Amino acid sequence: MTATSSPHTYTIKEAAALTGLPASTLRYYESVGVIAPVGRGETSMHRVYTDGDMNLLVGVACLAATGMSVSDMRRYVANGALGAAAADEQIQLLEERAERLAAEARLIKIRQQYVKIKIEFWRATAAGDDTEVARLTAAARDLAQKIKPVK
Amino acid sequence: MTATSSPHTYTIKEAAALTGLPASTLRYYESVGVIAPVGRGETSMHRVYTDGDMNLLVGVACLAATGMSVSDMRRYVANGALGAAAADEQIQLLEERAERLAAEARLIKIRQQYVKIKIEFWRATAAGDDTEVARLTAAARDLAQKIKPVK
DNA sequence: GTAAAAACTTCAAGTACTTTAAGTCAACGG
DNA sequence: CCGTTGACTTAAAGTACTTGAAGTTTTTAC
Structure with missing residues (x-):
């Protein structure tokens, strides 16, 4: 050096x-x-x-x-x-972060599904496909049910 | 009902x-x-x-x-x-959102790795495992490089 | 049923920045 | 040397939520 x-x-x-x-x-x-x-x-x-x-x-x-x-x-x-003396508390703070990140990842997956459905919804709306619009509206609503078990 | x-x-x-x-x-x-x-x-x-x-x-x-x-x-x-009349614009917005959600999901994975490494780091520190501490310090730094460009 | 728990309400206060205002300092061209 | 440009400084005000308190309502569990 x-x-x-x-x-x-x-x-x-x-x-x-x-x-x-x-x-x-x-x-x-x-x-x-x-x-x-x-x-x-x-x-x-x-x-x-x-x-x-x-x-x-x-x-x-x-x-x-x-x-x-x-x-x-x-x-x-x-x-x-x-230093080492505080390791326990550091680990606890970090584990809280890990939990929060896991919860966030779960919600993002649901939102990705929802956005996908909504894109199809607007395409169907633009195309005047009322049947498909109704199906996708119902699909979006079903997704809302999936939120509850996440707790 | x-x-x-x-x-x-x-x-x-x-x-x-x-x-x-x-x-x-x-x-x-x-x-x-x-x-x-x-x-x-x-x-x-x-x-x-x-x-x-x-x-x-x-x-x-x-x-x-x-x-x-x-x-x-x-x-x-x-x-x-x-509004409903702006279906094209809605789709545009939603597709951007889908991309953003995908990016967010990637970022969360990196953050989960970072938190995991830091937890291991503090465990190694508590255990006095200097070799492992050094390895994890380097790993954390490497990961930090991956986070930068995303932000 | 009734009673506790969970979810909702408003409103006020708190948090985490972000921006703006007013000024200092350092570098460059004339 | 002087002016101007630009990065920096602090302090205060502004923004965009977020949380807490106190009180309904709806749901759940017996």
Whole structure:
């Protein structure tokens, strides 16, 4: 490795591009304590993101994408600093995410079926095929019944 | 119940599941005038969604999914652009929605993998298995790369 | 039947960003 | 050196839901 360090740093714009989070959201997460205050430029007030910051932020972006709340993200990140001691709680937070994702996947399948039926419905409507329109309307209604067992 | 009539109506919960919009959002859209006030039960105050309401709402859900603002949705619906006469446009919207749902399903699978890896990561951390921790850290990073382009 | 549970209602307050306003700082052309 | 362009800063206001509380109604279970 060359020399002491490759202290590669990123501007907020680069950090936004790499995490997929808007710059405004990065500032927001910092302001509400999801992440610790980021370092600033010597002369300017501009935020300077390190590789370590970027690693953390990529993880935070993933959690945000699973719908984790800001307060849970705050907990999760704080626990991350604690290391192995907090493993149990981390696992619990993650298992809640897994459950939510599974439920979401089930609903998406139903919606895909529903959208498919509706496309056929509008084609039949445009074609003036009243019989088919009635059949598809009933099919859509049947799909509603499938929702109940999902609970 | 005798089969004299098939009312083809939906509760707010069914409407929510089929449109993909939460019940609270359906009420909200009604309150801010994106959709006209929905019919109510004879004896109760409960909303009763007809097939016509559902067709409109599915269209609205498509618009919402593409990030259209509430004020634009209001104007769009008021213009009748989501009426029965606009079957072609409905189909166009629904096909975009089908694509979006497919993309969402893919994304959810990736997120499920990410959460799974993170759970394993914390289990390995708790067990002090440094080799496994390193492997899972790398796996999480690889997966993060897959998520970026989708967003 | 009656009684508990689940689903619905409104309204107010909360959440998670997002945008806007007003200003600072750094780089480039003239 | 000076002006202008553009990225950055904070703070406050705005947007689009979301949740909670308190109270009906409908469904379920005995």
